[in-house]
Amino acid sequence: QKEVEQNSGPLSVPEGAIASLNCTYSDRGSQSFFWYRQYSGKSPELIMSIYSNGDKEDGRFTAQLNKASQYVSLLIRDSQPSDSATYLCAVNIGSGGYNKLIFGAGTRLAVHP
């Protein structure tokens, strides 16, 4: 089992719709979770971090964490063509100040006009 799993996509949504991206992780002790966006040919950029169960909203983005189910998701409301990119889920594996940041393979999102 991979440490962090994502559907590779592509996920295609029309402009203005909600895009839902999902991620599962294997280490039950993980406490820090991140979503990165990566445009083609560019390096990953952080868009959301979440540390507690529940929802965290930032503009059009909402991250959701369920530690019992070892599941984290990202919702993008009012999707725009500029949101078309690969979305990477990352999880800090470890505890006690030790951090090994592991990425999923990424989900490619395509927002069409």
Added chain:
Amino acid sequence: GAGVSQTPSNKVTEKGKYVELRCDPISGHTALYWYRQSLGQGPEFLIYFQGTGAADDSGLPNDRFFAVRPEGSVSTLKIQRTERGDSAVYLCASLKKIDRPPSETEAFFGQGTRLTVV
């Protein structure tokens, strides 16, 4: 500097040669990661430094790969006897803060070095 700086941005080398890739992290960031990313894949963990020491090097694929961070700032990833399969984008990231989790441990990436072994 303002961000993570990686040099060179592109490197083409012949099979069997030795290469060094440099990462200059954000000033004051204590932790530093190296990743390798192939086309269509997520970043693959290679090694993680906390200060000068390698806290976890379990992702280094074999003994041809080695990384150092002698003064706790700049890091160099070294690849000996390069192979065509080493071709990838090598990413470096530095961390804002390391503390007892949960904490702000966002990693910020450099622009990467695209390594091509011919």
